[in-house]
Amino acid sequence: MGKGYTVLRAGEQEFQPPSWRGPEDPRRILEIPLHAEMQHSRAHIWRYPPGVKGRRHLHQQQEEVFVVLEGTLTMLLGEERERVELPPQSVVVLSPGTPIHLMNESDADVVAFIYGAPPVAGDGVILEG
Numbered sequence: 328m329g330k331g332y333t334v335l336r337a338g339e340q341e342f343q344p345p346s347w348r349g350p351e352d353p354r355r356i357l358e359i360p361l362h363a364e365m366q367h368s369r370a371h372i373w374r375y376p377p378g379v380k381g382r383r384h385l386h387q388q389q390e391e392v393f394v395v396l397e398g399t400l401t402m403l404l405g406e407e408r409e410r411v412e413l414p415p416q417s418v419v420v421l422s423p424g425t426p427i428h429l430m431n432e433s434d435a436d437v438v439a440f441i442y443g444a445p446p447v448a449g450d451g452v453i454l455e456g
Contacts, residue, residue, distance in 0.1 A: 333363040342374050353379045368444035375400070375431035375439075383428040383454040391443040393419040393429075398437035403428040426454055 335357075342355035357372040359365065375381070375398075383403070393402070393413075400413045405425055413419065421427060431437040 331364065335359065335363070342372075354381065365446065367446065368442060369446040370440065370442045372396070373429075373437075373439050373441060375429070375437040377431055377434050377436065380430040381428065383426060383456060384451050385424055385426045385454065386443065386447075387450040387452065388423050388447050389443040389445060389450060390423055391421045391441060393421070394440040394442075396438040396440055398431065398435050399433045400437045400439055401430045401432045403430075 340357050342357050344350045344352050345356050353376050355374040359370040395413045395415050395417045402411045404411055
């Protein structure tokens, strides 16, 4: 067991391509569980360059919280794909099984903190379009 806490200072961390997608993915991620002592949840900081879209997906077991740190994030939420524009300091709470699509339709980078629990891996389902 470690010391019980981890400090990640701004500017001391390097965003990387998502490990499960490869270097050609234009999005960048700071995979916090790789650095922190998280056992009951997981968190990442994502950087989306202008014009970049993620994949429409859902998590079967995990609830998530999205906090926009920089830029304006566009999300398509639920089966109806409700379009939501989220400026900095906006928060979205997502229940398990809710479809989501994240994208940056602006001319500036978007940075978002995404927190989920439980820390399950492999429960994501990629959806059409």
